[in-house]
Amino acid sequence: MEGKAHVYKKDHINTDEIIPARYLNSDQESELAMHAMEDLDVDFIKKVKAGDFIVSGADFGCGSSREHAVWALRGAGIRAVIANSFARIFYRNCINNGFLAIECQDAVGKVKNDDLLKIDLTDGKIVNLTRQQTYQFQPLPGFAREIIEAGGLMEKIKKELK
C-alpha cells in the first residue's frame, strides 16, 4: 500500500482532537470523516486522499475510548497511523477494526510532510519513496494478526459462536 504522509510530530494527539465529542451524536463514518482532526488542523480533510498515512509522535489516540476516532480517520481515507507509540484503547480499537496502527520510531524521526510511503506488512518495513529510505517496524503480535486476518474482532467472534 502506497500513500502520502501527513506528519503531526507532537505527542499525545488525543481522541478529542481526532474527533471532537460535539460530533459523537453520529456514528456514520462519512459524517465523522468530515470532522476528522478538526481541532488540530481544520484543513486536514481537504488535504487527505484515500490511502494516505498519518505520522505522529508518542501516545497517539490518548483520552476517550470512542471508536469514532478510528472510524473518522478511516472514513477520511487514512490507511494507517505510524507513531512512536499508541494509547491503549485506541490501539485495541484499531486492531478490532482491522485498521493499521504501526509503531515505528525510525519513520517518525525521518518522514517529512508529503513524503510518499509504501508499507510492506509481511516484511514489517516502510519504504520512503521520496527519500529512498527504509524503516523497519515490529510486525503486529500474532493475536492481532489473527483478528485482522479474520476481518475484525466481530467476524472472529461470529465464527467462534457458530
Place this chain on the structure above:
Amino acid sequence: MGVTITEKILAVHSGRDIVKPGELINCEIDTVMCHDVTTTPAIDMLEKNDITKVFDPERVVIMPDHFIPNKDIKSAEMVARIRRWAQAQGITNFYDIGRHGVCHALLPEQGYVTPGKTIVCGDSHTCTHGALGAFSTGIGSTDLAATLATGKLWFKVPESMLFVISGQLPDGVYAKDIILKIIGLIGVDGALYRAMEFCGEVIDELSVEGRMTICNMAIEAGAKTGVINPDAKTLEYVSSRSAASFTVYRSDSDAVYSRTMEVDVSGLEPVVALPHLPGNVKFAREVNDIPVDQAYLGSCTNGRIEDLRVAAQILKNRTVAHGTRMIVVPATTEIWKQANREGLLDIFMSAGATVSTPTCGACLGGYMGILAAGERCISSTNRNFVGRMGSPQSEVYLASPATVAASAITGKITDPRQYL
C-alpha cells in the same frame, strides 16, 4: 513470589491459577455497562453479524449519560434505539430519566460494583471502579459488541505500578490534588498499558468517594486500570448497596511491580492542571492571576455528594464573581436529591451559581455549559484537551471542587485554603 490484586482477579476470571504480565487471556466479564454514545455502534455490529441475543441480560447495565436528557434530535434517536433494543433483549437494568446519572458515579452507587468483579464499559473512565477492588477498564464499541455477544473479552495482563501515598493530607488538599500531582510526576503516558495500584496511609484515610476520584483519572496517565485493595470502608460501602456475594482479592505483600513510587503528600498544596494536558500541573497559587469565565463542578471525577459538600461549604454566604458563571452538576439523581435535602443546592443557587440535572454535559463539550472562543473554565472534570469543553480556542483548567468553588468567588484561579 506474590501476585497483585489485578493478576488475581484476571486469573480467576480466565480459569487459571495464576497469570503473568504480558500473557494474553480470554477473560470472563461480570458486568457490562453501556452508555448512550458508544452503544449504538455496538448494537449495529451485533445486528450486522446476526447476533440476536446478549450473553446474559442480567449482567448488562444501561446508563445513558453523555447527552442526557437528550440534547438534540440525533442524541434522542440514539437513546430511543438503545431503549428499544434493551426492551427486546430483556435488559431491565436501564437507568432512564428520573433514575439517571453519570455512569461511573451511578454504577457503584446502585450496587453493581463489588470487590473482585470484572467490569467493562465503552468509556475510558471505567477505571473508576477499581476503587472498590474490582478489575475495571474502558473499551471501544467493537469490544463492547464482542462482550455483549460472548460475556468474554481478550486482555493482555498488565504490569502493575504501585503508588504508596504517605504523609498527612493538609487541609484544603483533596484526592483530586493527589491524582493530578501523580499525573504531573509521571506524565500522561507514564502508566501506559499498566495497572496503577494505590495504597498507603493516605489512601486508607480517604473516603471511598475520594478513592474513586483517584482511580477515575488513572486513564489520564494512560493506564489500563486503577485499583485499590478493599478494606473495611470498601465493605461498608458495598454492603449498604448490594446483597450479592463476592470474593475479596488483595495484593500479596511480596507482589511484583514494574515500578514502586512513594508520594509524600504532607507538603502538597492545591493544584491546577493547565491547558491542554492533565499532566501540566502547577500549584493554584502559582497561577492565581488567571481570570475564569466559568467554574464547572461535576463529572464522574468530582460530582459526588462529598464534592458538593466541600464546594458548598466554601460558597456558603458568598457569591460567584460578577462576570463568572458557575455550573453545578450533581453526578446522579440520588446525589441531586441528597444535596437538596442537605440544603446544598440552595447554597449554590443563593451564591449565584446554577444547578443542572445529572449529565456528562459540558465535561466533554456535549452541552449545558459549552465554552466560546477565548473563554476559560476552571473545572472539577478530568480532561483539558484542546476543544474538550467547547471551542478549540477555549481553555480548561482542572482542579478540585474546593479550588473550583474558590475560583468562582474571585473570578480567577484561587487557592481554596483562604476560604476554609
